[in-house]
Structures are given as structure tokens and as C-alpha cells.
Amino acid sequence: MKSICLYNEAHQWHVFGRDSKKVKGIVDTNQYMIQSGNRCLLMDPGGIEVFASMLTAILHHVSLDEITDLFASHQDPDIISSLGLWEQALPHARLHTPRIWEGFIRHFGSTKIKYMPIPDEGDILDLNGLKLQFIPAHYLHASGNFHVYDAKAKILMSGDVGAALDHPDAPMFVEDFEAHINKMKMFHQRWMPSNRAKQDWIKRARGLEVEILAPQHGSLFKGEHVQHFLDWFEALEVGTAVA
Amino acid sequence: MKKNTTAQETILITAGTVTAELNGVNEIAKDMTLGVMNAKTISHRAGESAKGFRPITDYIEQVARDVSQAVVRISQDVSVLSRLAVSYHRYGKILKTYQCVQQEAGQAEHASSLPPVIENLERQAKEDRNRFLQNLEGLIFQLNEMKNSIRSSKVISTVSRVEAASSQAFRQSLEVVADDLEISTEKIRERVMRCNQQLTTVMAQIQREGVA
Ligand SMILES: [Fe+2]
Ligand SMILES: [Fe+2]
Numbered sequence: 001m002k003s004i005c006l007y008n009e010a011h012q013w014h015v016f017g018r019d020s021k022k023v024k025g026i027v028d029t030n031q032y033m034i035q036s037g038n039r040c041l042l043m044d045p046g047g048i049e050v051f052a053s054m055l056t057a058i059l060h061h062v063s064l065d066e067i068t069d070l071f072a073s074h075q076d077p078d079i080i081s082s083l084g085l086w087e088q089a090l091p092h093a094r095l096h097t098p099r100i101w102e103g104f105i106r107h108f109g110s111t112k113i114k115y116m117p118i119p120d121e122g123d124i125l126d127l128n129g130l131k132l133q134f135i136p137a138h139y140l141h142a143s144g145n146f147h148v149y150d151a152k153a154k155i156l157m158s159g160d161v162g163a164a165l166d167h168p169d170a171p172m173f174v175e176d177f178e179a180h181i182n183k184m185k186m187f188h189q190r191w192m193p194s195n196r197a198k199q200d201w202i203k204r205a206r207g208l209e210v211e212i213l214a215p216q217h218g219s220l221f222k223g224e225h226v227q228h229f230l231d232w233f234e235a236l237e238v239g240t241a242v243a
Numbered sequence: 244m245k246k247n248t249t250a251q252e253t254i255l256i257t258a259g260t261v262t263a264e265l266n267g268v269n270e271i272a273k274d275m276t277l278g279v280m281n282a283k284t285i286s287h288r289a290g291e292s293a294k295g296f297r298p299i300t301d302y303i304e305q306v307a308r309d310v311s312q313a314v315v316r317i318s319q320d321v322s323v324l325s326r327l328a329v330s331y332h333r334y335g336k337i338l339k340t341y342q343c344v345q346q347e348a349g350q351a352e353h354a355s356s357l358p359p360v361i362e363n364l365e366r367q368a369k370e371d372r373n374r375f376l377q378n379l380e381g382l383i384f385q386l387n388e389m390k391n392s393i394r395s396s397k398v399i400s401t402v403s404r405v406e407a408a409s410s411q412a413f414r415q416s417l418e419v420v421a422d423d424l425e426i427s428t429e430k431i432r433e434r435v436m437r438c439n440q441q442l443t444t445v446m447a448q449i450q451r452e453g454v455a
Pocket of ligand 2: 076078079159160216217
């Protein structure tokens with residue numbers, strides 16, 4: 001599994017992905033980690049299939065007792081089906097997840113991890129003095145859904161928003177935005193159910209200073225491509241499975 | 244059974260088979276109860292000449308009741324065993340995953356945080372295995388008890404025949420009762436033996452495999 005440091009100041013952001021050992025046929029995912037002193041937040045830690053590679057990759061950066069918090073943007077298996085495996089190593093950790101999904105996520109075989117339900121309006125997590133915002137992104141695509149914004153690093157971890165179904169060795173950052181549209185258009189039209197929800201999120205995102213938009217699948221958007229994405233997504237008709 | 248099937252997987256399959264066999268046993272016990280009701284009517288009609296037959300019908304009734312009750316108890320233990328197998332299977336798989344990570348992450352700076360997790364998982368897997376074996380032993384014991392309790396039926400059916408012979412008018416009907424008892428108990432014995440055999444095989448496999 002590849003790992004890239006996205007931000008390296010008083011605290012660090014890492015992205016993990018492009019797992020070469022991934023089982024054929026499963027969607028490639030990006031996992032994120034913020035390290036703030038001796039506390040770490042693992043975001044959308046991924047499915048069962050990437051767990052071993054992910055844990056191996058993480059051990060190059062931090063020890064297990066430093067991972068104090070987990071975040072699941074929503075309940076999908078590619079987001080958090082590894083929970084039952086993680087909790088063997090992190091029984092002390094807390095899981096921040098949309099309020100409505102707790103009872104569903106427990107199906108992934110966890111009994112020890114403490115659930116920290118995020119209220120619908122969002123919340124702030126203090127990670128060793130670093131203030132991280134849980135930004136509501138409901139119905140994008142899950143009915144309870146949050147993104148993580150770090151105002152200091154100017155990074156917005158955007159879950160399935162901005163996701164592209166790309167080949168496993170796709171570049172970590174979008175290089176040609178126009179060419180990238182093809183890889184994300186169908187995904188957004190089909191997976192995102194609500195134009196109203198989309199507009200609400202666009203408004204929130206435009207209110208944030210974002211240097212990197214970090215989706216859970218495919219390449220990340222940096223600099224001007226963040227604005228390109230917001231403009232493109234704003235104009236896109238979603239929920240297209242229903243005529 | 245496939246060669247690469249683990250003991251935990253085998254027990255899940257076995258639990259299904261054992262449950263089916265036990266359901267079969269229960270059906271036979273029900274038939275025995277019906278048959279004995281019939282025998283009671285016949286012996287009643289036979290009057291004095293079939294007096295010696297009554298304790299026998301009482302006995303058959305008792306056997307059918309005991310078998311049914313044992314089936315309920317054993318079935319409950321089988322479902323506990325299935326649950327234990329799922330847990331044992333799960334921890335075994337988790338342990339294997341972590342052992343793989345330990346191999347992969349050998350050079351990682353923080354690899355030293357893994358051994359305590361693995362030790363904990365090994366302990367858990369061992370506990371699960373012991374609980375599982377205990378339950379399995381208990382189950383095999385109960386099945387043996389059941390087999391022993393119906394063993395005396397053979398004697399009883401012989402006695403039935405002697406009694407039937409003394410009742411000239413109903414001899415044939417009473418002999419049918421004796422035959423039925425013999426057939427039923429033999430069928431139960433066969434099914435119980437099959438259950439026992441399967442569970443003993445699983446037990447041997449687990450003992451061979453050691454901790455997950
Ligand atoms: Fe999703
Ligand atoms: Fe996803």
C-alpha cells in the first residue's frame with residue numbers, strides 16, 4: 001500500500017491507498033490519517049480486505065496506542081467493515097460516526113470500541129489541541145454522512161464526494177481535470193441521490209478554505225482543481241437512476 | 244469433507260447434520276407414542292390375558308418421552324456449539340490476519356506494538372477452543388447416555404414377545420407392537436451413532452489442529 005504525506009507541519013496528514021495486494025474486483029479506496037502529537041485520527045479506515053495492508057502501512061508511522069480515534073463518514077463496507085479487526089488492536093479507541101449508523105456499523109463485529117455519535121448538525125473534535133470539524137454531508141451519498149475539515153492544513157476529507165472509479169495505479173492527485181470528469185461523472189450521478197443535498201454541501205464547501213479536497217476513491221484535488229470540482233459538481237444533475 | 248476445511252467450518256456443517264438427525268429421532272419418538280397408544284387399546288381389549296403387557300406399554304411410553312426430552316436438550320447444546328464454532332472461527336481468522344501483518348510489518352518502526360495484540364488474540368483463541376471442546380465433550384456424553392437408555396429396549400421387546408405369546412387372541416397384534424419397538428429403537432440408535440461419529444471426528448480434527 002502506498003502512503004503519501006499530504007501535510008507536514010505541527011501535525012501531519014497521511015493518505016494510504018493504491019494497495020497492490022488488494023483482492024481483484026473490489027473498489028480501490030483512500031484511507032486517511034491525521035497525527036497530532038501522540039494522538040491519531042484514522043479516517044474511513046477501509047474494508048476487511050485492505051485491513052492487513054493498511055495496518056502494516058500505519059505501523060511505519062505510529063504505534064497502535066497512538067491511534068486514539070477513528071472516523072467513519074458513513075456505514076458502507078468499503079469505509080468501515082474492517083472495524084471488527086481494528087478493535088482487536090485498538091480497544092481503547094473511539095469511533096466518530098453519524099448518529100444514525102451506530103446500530104448498523106455494529107454489524108461489522110465490534111463490541112469494545114466506544115461509539116461517539118456525531119449529531120446531524122456536525123461537531124468539533126479536539127485532537128491534542130487541533131480542532132477538526134465534522135461537516136454535514138447528508139445524502140452524499142449516505143443519509144447520515146460527514147466530512148472532516150482541518151482549517152489549519154486546509155484539507156477537506158470528502159468521503160465519496162469527489163470520488164472517481166479509476167484504475168488501481170491512478171495518480172494520487174488529479175492532473176488533467178477535464179480528463180478526470182469521465183472517471184467521476186457516472187459515480188456522482190448514480191450514487192448521489194439528491195440535488196438539494198448537493199447544493200447544501202456546495203454552499204458549505206465554498207465557505208471553507210480548501211487547498212486539498214481528499215475523496216475516498218481516486219485522485220485528490222489540489223489547488224485550482226478544488227474550485228474546478230466544486231463548479232463541475234454544482235452544475236451536475238444527480239440522482240439520475242430515476243427518470 | 245474437503246481436505247482444507249478447518250475444524251470450525253466442519254463443525255458448522257456437522258451441527259446442521261446433527262440437528263437433522265435429531266429431528267429424525269424426534270419423529271420416531273412421536274411415532275412410538277402413537278404406536279403405544281394403539282398397543283394400550285389392544286391390550287385393554289385383550290383383558291386379563293394381556294395384563295403382563297401393560298408395564299411394557301408404560302415402558303415404551305417412558306422411552307418415547309425420555310428420547311423427546313433428550314432431543315430438546317441436545318438440540319439446544321448443538322445450537323450453542325454452532326455459536327461457539329462461529330466465535331472460534333472468527334478469532335482464528337483474526338489471529339491469522341494479525342500474524343500475517345506481523346510478518347509483513349517486520350521492519351516497520353512501530354512493529355513492536357503488535358506482539359501484545361497477538362498474545363491477547365492467542366489467549367482468546369485458546370479460551371474459545373477450550374469452551375468449544377468442553378461443549379463438544381458434553382454433547383458426545385449426552386448422546387452416549389441416550390444410546391444406553393434405549394439399549395434395554397431390546398430386552399423389553401423380547402419380553403413383549405413372550406407376553407404376546409400368552410395372549411392367544413391378540414398374539415399377532417401384540418407381536419406387531421414388539422416389532423415396532425425394536426425397529427424404532429434400532430432407528431434411533433443408528434441416528435444417534437451417526438451423530439456421535441460425526442462429533443467425534445470433529446473433536447479429533449480440533450485436537451489435531453491445535454490452537455487456531
Ligand atoms: Fe459509500
Ligand atoms: Fe466509498
